[in-house]
Amino acid sequence: MTTSVVVTGIGVTAPNGLGTDAFWAATRAGESGIGPVKRFDATGYPAKLAGEVPGFEATDHLPSRLIPQTDHMTRLALVAADWALADAGVALDQWQQFDMGVITASSSGGFEFGQNELQKLWAKGGQYVSAYQSFAWFYAVNTGQISIRNGMQGPSGVVVSDQAGGLDALAQARRQIRKGTRLIVSGGVDGSICPWGWIAQVAAGRLTGSEDPDKAYRPFAADADGYVPGEGGALLILEDAESARERGARVYGEIAGYAATFDPKPGSGREPGLKRAIEAALADAGVTAADIDVVFADAAAVPDLDRAEAEAIGAVFGPRGVPVTAPKTMTGRLYSGAASLDTAAALLSIRDGVIPPTTNVAPAPEYDLDLVVDGPRTAPVATALVLARGYGGFNSAMVVRKAAK
Amino acid sequence: MAGSELTIEDLKRILRDAAGETEGIDLDGDILDQTFEDLGYDSLALLETGSRIEREHGIELEDTSVTVVETPRALLAVVNEQLAAERAA
Amino acid sequence: MGRRVVITGIGVVAPGGVGVKDFWSLLSDGRTATRGITFFDPTPFRSRVAAEVDFDPEALGLSPQEIRRMDRAAQFAVVTAAEALAGSGLETADLDPYRTGVTVGSAVGATMGLDQEYRVTSDGGRLDLNDHRYAVPHLYDFFVPSSFASEVAWSTGAEGPATVVSTGCTSGLDSVGYAAELIREGSVDVMIAGATDAPISPITVACFDAIKATTSRNDDPEHASRPFDNSRNGFVLGEGSAMFVLEEYEAAKARGAHIYCEIAGYATRSNAFHMTGLRPEGLEMAEAIRQALDEARMNPDEIDYVNAHGSGTKQNDRHETAAVKRTLGEHAYRTPMSSIKSMVGHSLGAIGSIEIAASALAIENNLVPPTANLHEPDPQCDLDYVPLKAREWTTDAVLSVGSGFGGFQSAMVLRRAS
16 A cells, blocks of 8 residues: 655745735635735836735844845745744654655746846856855755755755646655655745846746736636746645654645646647646546546636646536636746645645635636636535646646545 | 955954854854854855955955864954065065 | 666767767776866856867757757757667657656756856846846746756657756756656656756856865866865866666566666665765765665675766765765775766766766676776775776676765666666
């Protein structure tokens, strides 16, 4: 029998709430964290809105020794990890260091830190580049810093599959727990809201040009015109179910199923891969479509991508066959932070029996989705499906469910 | 500031900017003869500190001088010796 | 016993030559491919030595649009994936796309592309707000290195799980280790897996200058990478890629594939100590080695050759020497252990996969590559580092280890498939 892997702690830094409670209260209530970019002057760019984490003062939470060597998104990640561990009631000194690992997702690393050092290099010269540049911007930085801060010497890792990576990280954490590690800190916290990161995101042509925060990011609407990027995400504490039970940990739910696929090369005429990922994740969890109580959609808000996702959901669940929601309409797309935040929301839905809404969207009838749009929907949720797609063709699907008593 | 002497106050400021302060350590106290290790600064922190000193004072320190010295007093001595030599040259 | 994973195809782009043949000839001759940096004017920098690849993507079959779209590191990976696939005898048409996945390791992603594009869009650092009108249309592909996995998947037809694994300088080991786990658990039957990095750009050189991690032996670039030698003073930055075709053993055997070796065991651990520093005892690398041996169900004395991380920094060479002694015991002294970084430099995330290629070829040829430039070992490094000359040596099992910024310590055991 394979080891069951459960989530025992959640740490959230999200644009609509710093901390799990603030995030969940806002998300249930449909309160958005999207607004005009504050971190730099974006008025001259084709995209002007972002989901920025409010009220985060790194020095309130982290030792000053860490500040000069960390990007903003790493600070958010370190704090999310602290909160997740506290939430799980993990007393680090009672754990063997090799029993704990860290597996995170990244997309573009500490891009703002990198921008500052690139500017020093080109404007002033190589001798101005920071001693911390060699690691502060790179993709492995959050895993490295979290492992150091918490003394975690078990298996660690970092995956980069754009927005799909958040689920890939959780799945890799589950693999390592099944191989014998007791606990893994996993998920993603991300963000590149800086001029250099901004123009890279603009280049992909998927950001909305809208300047109205309440109308900007409208996945599955007939007039969807792109997404709003954001920062933040969630880190989760994954544990061996048996070991969690023995220490009397509170359990949010089980990571029950997962699968990942890659789309065929554009123009090949072959079928896209999301449906396959969903079916394989359901099979991995040993459930059928009828068992799924809610789908947390990837929700690209790019018409072709919305259509592909709606078709995949429709093919598996039938027309309007399952409630679908996209609370990321309140945060923006958080890249590698998005899917673990959706997973956290799914687990909180299970806990509270409530599905958070998708805001700002009048669903296009052609997609035939039961999109949860008019406020939160009260419903028993035992099993949820989380979808995440990454730029370039990455599809990941994860099933979480209420843990067996 | 090229050419002027590096004081302990300069060094404290540079340390704070380069590497922050360790919890429970008071940089404002008498730290001249405490080891950098006791002050909570590792070799990386000292490399960043050394590079900032180099830029502020327009000098180039030997590769190992920053990581070999153990105390602020020793670091000041190395830097100021080099600054004096450059003024004399 | 569960599913076993074997290597049936290898592709390499490394300093000194493109393709497995040139790579192995360099290593078995003990030649070095380090030289003064030619990609840009290195005059302002402290370390001006690198191991560069002479690489002509068009001659290797990439189209002009692919060359434009892909960072050099992605180009490397597409070329090595093609060589691996061709060599495996699995033509694209024979692959079940749904049962084939991709992992590409990379520590620093599209660093060259980003450095160049930053410079243009900021007008040489003059603008605080980068000008999007000067950005290349595919800038997002540089922004997220997951584009490397996309490119390899597109070029090989894989439609199974795909990702980039980015764990600093152990990425090349961890990517292949990750891929092997996917085959073992049954998610896929074939993985196109390996790693790539092309970091030789001003920002990378400057960031390693800042921590004095790279060598300053600028007057003698051909002999600048000196792992385990008492005169070493830092690593030499390199670039390159190795990709593999990994298959489930029974399927590979059934189709009569040439099998290089089995990936018998793999593990990674963290030192949870320091982003760049290592504790001299090597306890965490030792734990990774023990776990990898355990997964392989092998005893330490069954290892015939240790393929070292051997970066040529004092702390690394001592750290891994300690870890190997701690795990192999007396057998460590009888086991040749060498660093190919002495010849091809340190290509960050790529090198772990390039070292797996070297290890597989050592098994294939019963020949252990040397540590070049090793004349007078550090007295604290007292193992048999195979100085200067390759050695004919019965090599049925190899331990390859890696160590990286962020504290990652990884180990892989490769074994002749029987």
